[in-house]
Amino acid sequence: MDATMLPEVTAAGVIIKAVLILAVIAAIAGFGTYIERKILAFMQRRLGPQHVGPFGLLQLAADGIKLFTKEDIIPQHANKFIFAIAPVITAATAFIALAAVPVFPGFTVPFTDIYVPSIASDINVGILFVLGMMAAGLYGPLLAGMAQSNKWGIIGSARTAIQFLSYEVVTGLSILAPIMLVGSLSFVDFNTYQTDGVWLVVYQPVAFILFLIAGFAETNRTPFDLLEHEAEIISGYVTEYSGMRWGLFFIGEYANMITIGVIASVVFLGGYNDFWFIPGWIMIIAKIAFSFFFMLWVRASWPHIRPDQLMWLCWKVLMPLAVINILITGLVIMI
Amino acid sequence: MYEFIAFYVFAISTTILFLITVMSKNVLYAMTALAAGMVMISGLFFLLGAEFLGVVQLIVYVGAVMALYAFAMMFFDATKNIKEKHQNPTLVFLLGGLMALLFVLMFSAPIIGDNIQAIYPMIEGVGNAQAVGMVLFTKYLVPFEVAALMLLVAMIAGIILAGKKMDYSLTESESADEEMNIKKGDA
Numbered sequence: 127m128d129a130t131m132l133p134e135v136t137a138a139g140v141i142i143k144a145v146l147i148l149a150v151i152a153a154i155a156g157f158g159t160y161i162e163r164k165i166l167a168f169m170q171r172r173l174g175p176q177h178v179g180p181f182g183l184l185q186l187a188a189d190g191i192k193l194f195t196k197e198d199i200i201p202q203h204a205n206k207f208i209f210a211i212a213p214v215i216t217a218a219t220a221f222i223a224l225a226a227v228p229v230f231p232g233f234t235v236p237f238t239d240i241y242v243p244s245i246a247s248d249i250n251v252g253i254l255f256v257l258g259m260m261a262a263g264l265y266g267p268l269l270a271g272m273a274q275s276n277k278w279g280i281i282g283s284a285r286t287a288i289q290f291l292s293y294e295v296v297t298g299l300s301i302l303a304p305i306m307l308v309g310s311l312s313f314v315d316f317n318t319y320q321t322d323g324v325w326l327v328v329y330q331p332v333a334f335i336l337f338l339i340a341g342f343a344e345t346n347r348t349p350f351d352l353l354e355h356e357a358e359i360i361s362g363y364v365t366e367y368s369g370m371r372w373g374l375f376f377i378g379e380y381a382n383m384i385t386i387g388v389i390a391s392v393v394f395l396g397g398y399n400d401f402w403f404i405p406g407w408i409m410i411i412a413k414i415a416f417s418f419f420f421m422l423w424v425r426a427s428w429p430h431i432r433p434d435q436l437m438w439l440c441w442k443v444l445m446p447l448a449v450i451n452i453l454i455t456g457l458v459i460m461i
Numbered sequence: 462m463y464e465f466i467a468f469y470v471f472a473i474s475t476t477i478l479f480l481i482t483v484m485s486k487n488v489l490y491a492m493t494a495l496a497a498g499m500v501m502i503s504g505l506f507f508l509l510g511a512e513f514l515g516v517v518q519l520i521v522y523v524g525a526v527m528a529l530y531a532f533a534m535m536f537f538d539a540t541k542n543i544k545e546k547h548q549n550p551t552l553v554f555l556l557g558g559l560m561a562l563l564f565v566l567m568f569s570a571p572i573i574g575d576n577i578q579a580i581y582p583m584i585e586g587v588g589n590a591q592a593v594g595m596v597l598f599t600k601y602l603v604p605f606e607v608a609a610l611m612l613l614v615a616m617i618a619g620i621i622l623a624g625k626k627m628d629y630s631l632t633e634s635e636s637a638d639e640e641m642n643i644k645k646g647d648a
Binding site: 205207208249250251254255257258259261262264265268269272273280283284287288290291294298310311 | 489490493496507513517520588589
């Protein structure tokens with residue numbers, strides 16, 4: 127991964143990369159549902175899916191057939207146009223965010239000269255772009271809830287707004303401290319900063335924990351899945367959705383989980399540097415897989431929390447902690 | 462060539478989306494179009510090479526500001542059209558048109574006079590965010606700090622306005638129930 131050795135990035139390479147990200151991440155997002163059920167089942171001493179195929183592996187195909195063949199219902203009094211584009215917003219913003227993160231290492235396509243880069247679009251402000259795009263992802267649940275003329279949907283989208291306003295401050299402030307240390311907003315610089323083997327989580331443990339908590343809220347994972355909490359508000363913003371439209375929300379959520387995993391691995395956990403004798407690309411996949419597993423682990427371990435508890439946590443506990451962390455980091459850098 | 466096409470795509474879609482925001486009678490359409498227009502504007506920033514500003518546009522306007530608007534929209538029925546009262550549509554149209562014309566003249570005057578010079582030209586090899594930071598913390602330090610102070614004042618005022626009776630829980634306290642006229646037996 128030497129910056130001077132990299133071949134020129136062509137338009138064809140970027141297009142191949144974009145198709146690869148779409149295909150691989152969408153497939154992983156589908157497969158993620160199987161893994162999630164199996165791991166949750168294992169932790170709760172159940173068996174999980176096991177009837178379709180060996181160990182239930184073909185459950186994924188069965189789910190796909192079910193989603194594609196379900197009747198696509200649009201409620202009578204819903205705003206049909208907004209109702210139709212809301213799931214697309216969720217999925218699209220999740221994948222656009224993936225354009226600026228290093229997902230797998232760069233390689234050259236066999237028998238041709240086309241070089242496929244590690245990052246589809248290596249902009250200088252990569253981290254901010256990813257966070258901004260994930261912030262734009264809030265419009266998916268928000269518009270979905272408001273367009274469907276359903277009370278549970280409205281409550282779901284109101285919760286989207288308060289959840290967003292709560293975690294967004296914490297995400298930004300928590301990631302600011304590592305940015306100050308590295309002095310750059312590019313993922314590549316974060317990676318090179320950690321080449322000597324000391325991960326940033328050693329210098330910034332508080333920021334790492336804050337970012338993880340905010341990341342859980344950002345991907346609507348369980349301690350903070352207020353938007354579609356079945357026991358309270360039916361399904362929140364997805365109440366009226368069926369079939370593939372619902373599936374798009376799901377794919378977007380899983381793609382966001384992977385994005386958070388990539389950010390956590392590259393910013394805090396050493397990125398795609400070689401570790402001892404293990405090559406870098408295995409390391410980054412292992413780290414992303416672990417953070418994915420960690421999200422499922424937390425889901426199996428913790429109950430939901432109430433919206434007011436989330437706001438209390440974000441504004442009164444996490445935000446002051448993040449500000450103090452930034453102050454201390456700044457003082458240490460100055461001295 | 463690509464930049465040319467991209468500019469016109471962004472410019473035309475921004476104009477159309479903001480027109481929808483102004484013209485539409487539906488709250489939901491107006492809000493969606495406003496947010497989408499903000500995204501298109503950040504596309505223009507990216508096209509000019511101002512990545513940092515483009516991303517800030519995304520985070521601040523698309524994210525924070527529009528989320529606040531959206532929160533206010535929860536109090537309306539978003540699926541119904543709003544009946545608007547137009548007192549004097551001709552006057553509004555005239556004033557709006559004059560304002561637009563004035564802005565076009567103001568911004569095109571230096572271009573016609575060929576008199577644009579960057580007071581702080583971009584330094585080679587310095588990133589976007591760093592360049593903004595340098596100018597902010599040297600030339601524009603005082604306005605920057607004053608803006609920060611004003612935001613602090615606004616924040617404290619907001620907290621005081623919203624923070625009445627924040628020290629007891631509405632769900633648990635008995636007196637809050639009486640205040641809201643809820644009897645325990647009714648529910």
